[in-house]
Structures are given as structure tokens and as C-alpha cells.
Amino acid sequence: MTLIKTGGFAALVCALTYIAGFALLLTLLAPLGFGSNQIDAVAVVSFIAERPHLLIAWNSTIYIANAIALVLLVLAVHDRLRSETPGWAEASRAFGLIWATLVLGAGMIANVSVETALTLSQTDTEAAAQAWALLHAVELGLGGGNEIAGGVWLLCVGLAALRAGALPRVTALLAVLVGAAGLLTVIPALGDLAGALFGLGAILWFLLVGLTLLRHIPGARDLQSP
Template sequence: MTIQKIGGLAGLTCAATYLFGFAFLVTTLAPMGYGTIDIDARAVVGFIDARPGFLILWNSVIYILNALALAVLVVAVHARLRATTPDWAAVARALGLIWAALVIGAGMIGNVAVERAAHLAQTDMDRAVTLWETLHAVELGLGGGNEIAGGVWIGLVSLAGLLGRSLGKITIGLGLLTGAGGLLTLVPALGDSAGAVFGLGAIAWFVAIGMALVFARAPS
């Protein structure tokens, strides 16, 4: 199996991790305002105290598993783009690996926040809430609360695919829209809505790029 086909499967894995995250974000985690600016930190820590393993699993899937699959996808996309746009392919590879590093870092910090909050909640709920809020802010800064790195990479890959005619129109269109959504998370007033556009667009784009890599022949 070639690196592009493996990368295609990695892209589909990335889409699956996003779907997993959204499914629980709008159900189990929704009453606490998780993923929004109005998150109830005390309710989250209470949830952690009762079920610490759930958020560790959630963080591990949406961040750590996603980042590992993303790194493979970045290398596979580079292999596809370098035949027609070698310079842009090199830049995209660097930015994509930076994004993967930020995502896995966010996941590790998120899991530490859960572990430490669960420990402190047994004796001092106020300290547990303060600690979780602080570490959660770091987690969001790395990649959970803004999608600038992801938006730049997906947008750049799609632009390179357009210039080199190495990606399909649907993949390119979805990528440019998703990239724009990621960049707009930089605007505080648009943070939640732009994040939703990026997240939903990224699911569709990961599926599109994954299928392109699995089934399409590499350009000569």
C-alpha cells in the first residue's frame, strides 16, 4: 500500500474523530456549554469528578488520535502535491506538521487538566475549578479554541491543488471554504460560528481528500 493510500485512510480517520467529537459535544457535553464561550467550569469539574475517564477518552480521540492521523495525511498530501507544485507542497508540509504538533499538545494538556482537576476535586472544588479553567485556556490557545493553523494548512493545500490541478474541484472548494472559516476564528465576535463552519467543513474536506488519495492515481 502506497503512502498516498495510507494517507487517504488517515484523512478518513481525521473525519471520524471530528464526527466523534461533534456527537458528544451536542449531546453529553452540551448542558455544560462545553465548546462555547459560556462554558460552566464548575459543572465541567463536577462531571470530571464523577466520570473522569470520559473526557480523557474524548480528548484522546479528538486531539491525540486526530493529530497522529493528521501527521500521516500531511506527508501523503505533500507526496501528491510535490509533482506539480513542489515549493507550495514543501510549505504546506511544514505548516501541516506544525498544526499536528499543536493539536497533540492541546490533547496532552487537556488530559492533564482532567487528571489534576479530578484529584483536587476530592478535597478542594474551588482550586480544582481554577486549575481546570487555567489549563483549559492553554488547551484552547493551542488548538481547541481557534483554528488558524488548520485553516491555513487546509486552505494552502487546496490552493496548491488548484494551481497544480492535482486535486478535484469539490476538494478544492471545500478546502478554501474551510480554510476561510478557520481564519475567521481569529475574530472574537465570529469565534463560535466560524469554528462551526471550520469543523463541519473539515469533516467534509477530510472525507474528500481521503477519498481522493485512496482512489485517485498520483499525478505523473
């Protein structure tokens, strides 16, 4: 299997990790306030004490599995871009791998926060909540609470693809729009809305780019394909 086709499957995996993450966020985790400024650390610790494996599975899906698939997608997109826009291709690869690294790091810290809270909760719930909140803040700083790195990568990919015709025009334009939404997460007043738009838009983009890469024919370009 070629790198580009592998990247196509990886893009679909990225979409599935986002879908699974949203599904759990809006159901079982909704009462805890994840994804908002209203998160209750004490409630999270109580949840961890009862169902630690669920949070670890969630973190491992939205962060770790996503990061692994993202590396393959970044390299495949770079391969797609490099013949027409070598400079932009290198820039996109750099930002994409930075993003994947941050996502992986956020996932590792998120799982450590669950394990730490679980251990401390057996003797001191308040200390467990404080430790979890501190580690969660680090997790958010790496990527769980903003989408700067992902936004820059998607902007690079979208602009390069528009210039080179390396991706369908709709897919390239969507990358630019989703990337812009990612950058807006740095603004506190727009953080939640921009984050939601980034996540939902990224699901659609992952699906579109995945299908494009899977039907890739060596030497062919998709200037006008849907």
C-alpha cells in the first residue's frame, strides 16, 4: 500500500476519533462539563473513582490514536503537495508533525491525570481534585483547549493545495476555513464556538481528504474533482 493510500485510511481514522470523542462528550461526560469553562474537578474525580477506564479509553481515542493516525496523514499530504509546492509542503509537514506531537503529549498527560486522581482519591478527594485540575490545565495548554497548531497546519495545506491543485478545490477551501476557526480558539470570547466549528469542520475535512487520497492515481491531479 502506498503512503498516500495509507494516509487516506489514517484520515478516516482521525474522523472516527473525533466522532467518538464528540459522542462521549455529549452523553456520558456531559454532566462533568468537559469542553466548557464549567468543569467540576471534584465531580470528575468521583467519576474517575467509579469508571477510570472510560476516561482513559476516551483520552486514548481522541488524543493518542488520533495523533498516530495524524502523523501518517501529515506525511501523505506532504507527499501529495511536494511536487508542485515543495516549500509549502515542507512547512505543512513541520506544522503537522508539531500538532501531532502536541496531541500525543496531551493524551499522555490526560491519562496520567486520571491515574494520579484515582490513586489520590483513595485517601484525599480534595488533593485528587487539585492534582487533576493542574494536570488538566497542562493538557489543555498542549492542545486540548486550543487548536493553534492544527489551525496553522490546515491553513498551510489548504493554501498550498489551492495553489497546486493537489486536492479538490472544495476540500482545499474547507481546510482554509477550518484552519481559520482553529486560530480563533486563541480568543477567549470565541474559544468554545471556534473550537466546536474546528472540530465539526475537521471531521468533514478528514472524510473528504481521506476519500481523495484513497482514490489517488499516481501522477494524476484532482483539480476539479468534487
